[in-house]
Amino acid sequence: MRSMRLFLFLSFIAFMLLDAYGFSDETDKRALLEFKSHVYEGKKVVLSSWNNSFPVCNWKGVTCGRKHKRVTGLDLEGLQLGGVISPSIGNLSFLISLYLSNNSFGGTIPQEVGNLFRLEYLYMSFNLLQGRIPVSIANCSRLLNLGLYSNHLGESVPSELGLLTKLVILDIGQNSLSGKLPASLGNWTSLRELGFGYNNIEGGIPDDMARLTRIVVLVSSFNKISGVFPPLIYNLSSLEYLLIPGNGFSGSLRPDFGNLLPNLRVLSLGSNHFTGAIPTTLANISSLEKLGMEYNNLTGSIPPSFGKVQNLKILALHGNSLGSYSFGDLEFLGALTNCTQLQGLHVSENRLGGHLPASIANLSTNLIHLGLSTNFIFGSIPHDIGNLISLQRMGLHQNQLAGPLPTSIGRLFQLGGLNLNSNSLSGEIPSSIGNITGLDLLYLFNNSFEGVVPLSLAKCSNLRELRIGYNHLSGTIPQEIMQIQALVALSMPHNSLTGSLPNDVGRLQNLVTLSVSANKLSGKLPQTLGNCLSMENIDLRGNSFDGDIPDLRRLVGIKEVDFSNNNLSGSFPGYFANFSKFVYLNLSINNLEGRVPTEGIFQNSTMVSVFGNKNLCGGIKEMKLKPCIVQTPPIKTKHTSLWKKVVIGVSVGISLLFLLFIAFVSLRWFRKRKKNQQTANPASSSLDVFHERISYGDLRNATGGFSSSNLIGSGSFGTVFKALLPMENKIFAVKVLNMKRRGAMKSFMAECESLKDIRHRNLVKLLTACASIDFQGNEFKALIYDFMPNGSLDMWLHPEEVEEICRPSRTLTLLERLNIAIDVSCVLDYLHIHCHEPIAHCDLKPSNVLLDDDLTAHVSDFGLARLLLKFDQESFFNQLSSAGVRGTIGYAAPEYGIGREPSIHGDVYSFGVLLLEMFTGERPTNELFGGNFTLHSYTKSALPQRVMDIADRSILHSGLRVGFPIAECLTLVLDVGLRCCEESPTNRLATSEVLKELISIRERFFKARR
Structure with missing residues (x-):
């Protein structure tokens, strides 16, 4: 019996040994074949060896133990496998390493992975896995590395993972994880690398993380973690990589930061809410290679001591408030010449001022990216800029740089992107730019370049975007440019280019945007334009093109077309109705003829403008074009000729008799009505000053039937409508009164009476008026003014509120705004003091200030104006305005709110608000303001120390030259605005004082500008 028991025991041990040491691999084989059955291999079969013809240990990706021949490793990384991970993977009980990264596995991570108690390395990164991280992974107590980066895993990080106390590397970044970090992560005392960036993790960093004293890499990029910079991080002295950009960290950094984390190689704190200064001790970290603190709220200066960091490769500080708009802000550039490894310098979008130092050309020859844009840097681009031979991207746009573009730019053979837009650069575009054959982006728009477009650009065969508009370029568009088949955007608007559009434009098969508007181009449009099959936007307005519109019916992806203000003729391109992606079409002010469709884009009159083509017909009723007449040819017979003559003769005779009768009756009726109107309607006396009258019918035709387009x-x-009067061949503005609106008649009379005898260059000129009846017999009143092509000041101050197609192409500079302010104050001074009868405008605001071609301001809309003479109670003009109507909320003087009569002091208040809005960019009705906190108090609290903080940033990036004292100019102008906005009318400046002070400011700063 005892021997039997011993035999059974030895048999069991032998069986276990046989199974353990590989005399049977059936368990692993079945598990792997089951795993394979759930895998999709695609066209390339990579698991062909997984069959019974080969031993398991010879299968692709399989590693076995030397003694027991069991599967210990499975490496299928980067084999483009799909499908799901089978639960059978949990049966590989001897597995130590599992590598499935860089595939397309979907589904969930099976819970059975927790059965792999021997597992040390688990990598499933870069797949399509979903669900949550299995809690069962905590059973893999030997796990050293866990990589689940870049999947679609969700829910919170399981607290049970804290049981994996041997973890050295954990990367669960770029998933959809949420919730807070578990406190149990403090158990990973052996951890050296921790990555959980690009998730939706929120809250703060647990205090227990202070126990991770061995950690070298900490990545928490782009989550929702907030709060002040965790003090515990200062205890992690072994840190070499700290990446926590894109969170909600706030507060300032400790001045001794660099002394506490001396081993840092990469420090990335961008896109947070850090404030205060950059710790100068960061320069003590000799190992530092990359420093990123972009898009925070940092202030102060950029420490020149960074020049001591010999290993520095990347310095990214853009999007802060560093600098003080003055000399000394760029001192750090000279110091950085010692950083011979520097590859990227990004300090755009700050407050850096001063003269661009020549030392910038002495930066590292390894420099790849140079970004100094959107600052207040003046001076010229150093001649030796060509020394930066490795440069691939250079952005100096939106500064105040002047002078020529150095010819040495042609030595930057590796340059791919050059952006110099919105400066004051002048001279010719150097032909050496054609030596940069790898150039793909060239932005030189909004400068003062002159001369011709360099023919050498044709050598830049990789050029995708060429934007050189808003300069003073002349000559023709080079035929050679049409050889650059990589072009996606060709933009040359607002120059003085002549000649025609090159016929070879059709070779640009990849062209998406073509803009040559506001030049002096002429001739016929090339038929090859229809070969640009990628085209989406064509803007040819404001030239002298003639002839037919070429056949563009193959441009099915077209979105915007503007051919307005040319001399195009021929048939209307009705096929435009078939373009499904169309969002804007402007063919106005040409000589097109024919029928306008009613389908497609033509169903929406706000998206189409065909104004100023007198021979068009049809369209939807909102366009109010004349109907198209279909003529049916008569059927001729040999007996109809005589009968036709008799019928025509009789018809003509009867028609003439009827017309004579109608004319006689109408003449008597109109005479009687006119006589009654002159006795009953005081407005007629106001209209007597206008020598030329215009009829309702004329206005209706001139505005396309008062079309919304x-x-x-x-x-x-x-x-207000845009009108083309044929007799003048000129565009006018027509203000049509809504006679059903209470107060409209009084507004009409007020405007006529106010403007009939006054003349000033900064007033919108009232040309004539129309007091008539419409075709339905309703009373009709309209005023005709000069048309202001640059729209209202309001649309320039707040372009984001304007439709994109009407949006100004640039912003107003500081000096342009100062000139506009002086124009408006001139008008007020004239109306209040120098006019034969003092007039109060009563509704001064940005939308009532219009700008002509030269951006000269013209004050408009006198519908609420008051003549400030003393009349008796029966006087007509005491009734011009409705009770309580004294202007617009936010701009109206406070005394108007308690019923006081209009006065010149009220206009001064409105002008003060206008000044504050022009130079801060804030509306008085902004939701920011309320109660006692107004635009007035907002401005007053910032002067003078913080004037640059409240200034409209868009005005500060162009149009100013070397040494221009921006802050001082803004302070003086805003101070004038504040004194105009005093609560008490008697404490406000007089208009003569306002005008005098503004002119003094302009003269003072014109000198500084030179």
Whole structure:
């Protein structure tokens, strides 16, 4: 019996040994074949060896133990496998390493992975895995490395992972994890690398993380973690990589930061809410290679001591408030010449001022990216800029740089992107730029370049975007440019280019945007334009092109077309109705003829403008074009000729008799009505000053039937349309009064009476008026003014509120705004003091200040104006305005709110608000303001120390030259605005004082500008 028991025991041990040491691999084989059955291999079969013809240990990706021949490793990384991970993977009980990264596995991570108690390395990164991280992974107590980066894993990080106390590397970044970090992560005392960036993890960093004293890499990029910079991080003295950008960290950094983390190689704190200064001790970290603190709220200066960091490769500080707009801000550039390994310098979008030092050309020859844009840097680009031979991207745009573009730019053979837009650069574009054959982006727009477009650009065969508009370029568009088949955007608007559009434009098969508007181009449009099959935007407006519109029916992806203000003729391109992606079409002011469709984009009159083509017909009723007449040819017979003559003769005779009768009756009726109107309607006396009258019918035709496509504005009492009067061949603005609106008649009379005898270069000129009846017999009143092509000041101050197609192409500079302010104050001084009868405008605001071609301001809309003479109670003009109507909320003087009569002091208040809005960019009605916190108090609290903080940033990036004292100019102008906005009318400046002070400021700073 005892021998039997011993035999059974030895048999069991032998069986276990046989199974353990590989005399049977059936368990692993079955598990792997089951795993394979759930895998999709695609066209390339990579698991062909997984069959019974080969031993398991010879299968692709399989590693076995030397003694027991069991599967210990499975490496299928980067084999483009799909499908799901089978639960059978949990049966590989001897598995130590599992590598499945860089595939397309979907589904969830099976819970059975927790059965792999011998597992040390688990990598499933870069797949499509979903669900949550299995809690069962905590059973893999020997796990050293866990990589689940870049999947779609969700829910929170399981606290049970804290049981994996031997973890050295954990990377669960770029998933959809949420919730807070578990406190149990403090158990990973052996951890050296921790990555959980690019998730939705929120809250703070647990205090227990202070126990991770061996950690070298900490990545928490782009989560929702907030709070002050965790003090515990200062205890992690072994840190070499600290990456926590894109969170909600706030507060300032400790001055001794660099002394506490001396081993850092990469420090990335960008896109947070850090404030205060950059710790100068960061320069003590000799191992530092990359420093990123971009897009925070940092202030102070950029420490020149960074020049001591010999290993520095990347310095990214853009998007802060570093600098003080003055000399000394760029001192760090000279110091950085010692950093011979520097590859990227990004300090754009700060407050850096001063003269661009020549030492910038002595930066590292390894420099790849140079970004100094959107600052206040003046001076010229150093001649030796060509020394930076490794440069691939250079951005100096939106500064105040002047002078020529150095010819040495042609030595930057590796340059791919050059952006110098919105400066004051002048001279010719050097032909050496054609030596940069790898150039793919060239932005030189909004400068003062002159001369011709360099023919050498044709050598830049990789050029995708060429944007050189808003300069003073002349000559023709080079035929050679049409050889650059990589072009996606060709933009040359607002120059003085002549000649025609090159016929070879059709070779640009990849062209998406073509803009040559506002030049002096002429001739016929090339038929090859229809070969640019990728085209989406064509802007040819404001030239002298003639002839037919070429056949563009193959451009099915077209979105925007503007051919307005040319001399194009021929048939209307009705096939435009078939373009499904169309969002804007402007063919106005040409000589097109034919039928306008009613389908496609033509169903929406706000998206189409065909104004100023007198021979068009049809269209939807909102366009109010004349109907198309279909003529049916008569059927001729040999007996109809005589009968036809008799019928025509009789018809003509009867028609003439009828017309004579109608004319006689109408003449008597109109005479009687006119006589009654002159006795009953005081407005007629106001209209007597206008020598040329215009009829309702003329205005209706000139505005396309008052079409919405010609609508350019609306107000309390009327609507303003763009009108082309054939007799003048010129565009005018027509204000049509809404006679159903209470107060419209009084507004009409007020405007006529106010403007009939006054003349000033900064007033919108009232040319004539129309007081008539419309075709339905309703009373009709309209005023005709000069048309202001640059729209209102309001659309320039707040372009983001304007439709993109109407949006100004640039912003107003500081000096342009100062000139506009002086124009408006001139008008007020004239109306209040120098006019034959003092007039109060009563509704001064940005939308009532219009700008002509030269951006000269013209004050408009006198519908609420008051003549400030003393009349008796029966006087007509005491009734011009409705009770309580004294202007617009936010701009109206406070005394108007308690019923006081209009006065010149009220206009001064409105002008003060206008000044503050022009130079801060804030509306008085902004939701920011309320109660006692107004635009006035907002401005007053910032002067003078913080004037640059409240200034409209868009005005500070162009148009100013070397040494211009921006802050001082803004302070003086805003101070004038504040003194105009005093609560008490008697404490406000007089208009004569306002004008004198603004002119003094302009003269003072014109000198500084030179």
